[in-house]
Amino acid sequence: MKIVADENMPYVEALFGELGEITLVNGRQLRPEQLVDVDVLLVRSVTKVNKQLLAKANKLKFVGSATIGTDHIDLDYLQVSNIPFSNAPGCNATAVGEFAFIAMLELAKRFKQPLKGKVVGIVGAGNTGSALEHCLKAYGMKVLLCDPVLAKQGDKVNASREFVPLDTIIDQADIISLHVPITRTGEDKTWYLFDEAKLNQLKPNTWLLNCCRGEVIDNRALIKVKQQRSDLKLVLDVWEGEPNPMPELVPLVEFATPHIAGYSLEGKARGTHMLFQKLCAILNLEVDKSVSNLLPAFNISQLNINSDLSETQLLNISRLVYNLSDDDYLFRNSFLNNHGFDHMRKNHTHRREFSALSLVNTGLSEVNWIYKLGFSGVER
Template identity: 25%
Template structure:
């Protein structure tokens, strides 16, 4: 009898994914809290691996995983996988950006509304006995221009949730043309610079690549409209935190909504990272969340459903 092919699942997933893998004939090792040394111990036996951010798959792991046929990424970001090495070894790379796009869009909208209407600030004040109305007068989305950089799964999902607010939506995607034809309320612009100059809010919806690494730096921010808000729910290393803080301090950028950070291990920050993080925490014009934009019960199910379909297609 032929031994079943082994798949390692390195994060918490829905049963639909585990059951689906078994129905495809795989033997599943479900270890959502596995360490990297333990992954290396199993590597040689693996036909497939299901990963999330805490389990990157680099060239050294692929070299050891001589039987590996596919890598399935829970979510979207492929920056945790050495794509060149995967191609060299003939390993299929799968991800599921469709699964959490709506979750990200709703979270970005929630953060933006929170910041514009001073909700978290007012909540803290009223709990401490302050009743401030005029100081918390907010702004309405309907009067604003919202700029979206990147119009893939999450960028287009964010545009959809904005539709009912009556705001102007401006978009730019370097690698697409006529991509917003199904969105009559969206205006495609010819350059990122145009979006930055016109928008009251700039929301990033891009993968982390060598091209987008530290994209949001002093030069980028200087091109933004005075008083604008920066939203980053993509990858923390796209934004230079110190440059953002300087721009806010100079009253050029009004504020920011940040769900992602250059270093998300907050207990092991460098001295400079700690200083920047403390400044972010103190600033009432900055709203923070711990990389949870795509983290919903619904997206967890959808990601599992999408991935099992893609795994099935490469397992036949």
Template identity: 30%
Template sequence: MKLIIDRHIPFVKGVFDNICQVEYLQSADIDRNTVKDADCLIVRTRTLCNEALLKGSNIKLIASATAGYEHVDLDFCRREGIATFVARGCNASSVAQYVGSAVALWTATNGLSTHDLTIGIVGYGYVGKEVERIAELMGCRVLTNDPPLAKQGYDHSFVSLSEIANRSDVITFHTPLTEEGEFATRHLGADDFFAQCSHRPLIINAARGGVMDEQSMLTAHRKQQIGDFVVDCWENEPNISHEVLRKALVATPHIAGYSANGKYRASQMCIEAVARFFGLSPAQPRHDIQRNVCTASGNDLALALLANYDIRTDTEQLKASPDKFEYLRNNYYTRYELEIG
């Protein structure tokens, strides 16, 4: 059998080479011609897995080393009998620690204590739950919003999006990007939402670019409806808004989930999924990830998160070279998580 693997996915190289024909390609080179005779793809969000790519191919499984499905046309795959897998939850800890580092920077910049903060979390999936855990360990009050889960009767105390806007000092988004339906998330952060913000909050988008209406966010910032904003996921990536970039407290090239730990978990989950599906026995991926235990709490935990991952470094690099968005993302340095709690 033949596998095509995005060459920027770490920890996978060599794992299948002794039992399959494997090609490692740039995401831009994963196209209709290169996939037509392959049995399996292991990809990232940069590969749009749709009819244009897959029609007439031999693909039986798509494994994505990502937490979401937005780049996969699930309806087409179902019709064509193509199985799909994504590494749900793989990057939850990485994104949550990114949020913690951003909050730590903001509180330090403004002379605040984490014990004074109410953090509103929009989206209560794997990432939202981990953000809640870390926020509570930092001593913050937490509000959560997730209408789809609330409608399903999920056993949790949710509040409305309006209450999140009205009561929160920090508002962080962790939803998928959905375009239609009762709970569509495109432009959740827009004029109506920002007009309800009472505390000039810090806005964090580490979800998907389209969840935030960036022009509305700039207007809200200019009107002082919001205090600062943090952007990891952008509209129109990689051609990002230079005005948003200039005015952001933190601006990063979609790497919140890019810790070495998170990448390893994603790769390991994909390897296991491919092995199960095809009945293979691949080699074990190699890694050098070490445990880094942190037992701090309150402001000390916030400072530990910022010390472990100084989010200013990534911000300075992107602000200096916005045209290198993809390069910075594809050649991201090794960043390790803290083991918290």
């Protein structure tokens, strides 16, 4: 069996190595002739899988994308061609939720404002939006959810959740975090969901985070509005025109990263493993490898906590798992380099999730919330 996989997809060799011959490729530059006689294609969001790419794929039995979204996949063409497909919904949801939560803690520290007490509006209540909601509610914060699609179709995550219109989010939320797929047509399209008019409607001192797709915000309009409104604070992990962000936008952003909000080692391992499980099912093979076996040990075995945690202390603990400022610094100094954006993504191998760090309560009475955030540990 011949397997072609994106070179930036981790754990491919460990999971798929026994199933066939693996060729690693640059997913953004993949060409049709590279798929001749190939049985399995494993991609990420940078590869457009369509009729043109698969023109010479004469033996393809499976296409897998280690992503939540499928906007880079021509699903209709795969179906007509009888090529099984699987993505990895939810694989990096925890990572994205924790990324947004940590970013909010960082903003609170930078601007000397307590995070707790602010109202957070989450636009898009699917896997990643729900993961952020989980963090925020564990921390005791008020959350408003906007998801017109789920409101109409029914909420599969939690049938008891209530949704509000986007205008309510804009009117009431101190912080807005975006977690929607990109859709270009229809009543609920998300392409340029935040255009110049919507951006101008934001409350004074709003914090706006985008961890989904760059084009959910009109970046040209964002530049214009931000130049007029220094009160707005931005965290952008995704950019219109990736991998070439608009250079004039970057200095206007508080924290800037190269589309790596979901790039935890745990999330990457889950994504690749989900594709492995699907291929094993197609081939009627036993799944003999687990995610836990793929992950390296965390560099801190455990941390004792023996005093009430301030917000600053919570941030410092979170930084042990992931320091957002490191990626922000690297981004600002590298994104204009040749292939700088993709190089940062390829080499992003240090990020972990809260669960990697074990916190041991040595006597506090009320710390259940920190375990609900996702940290591992026990009470003594």
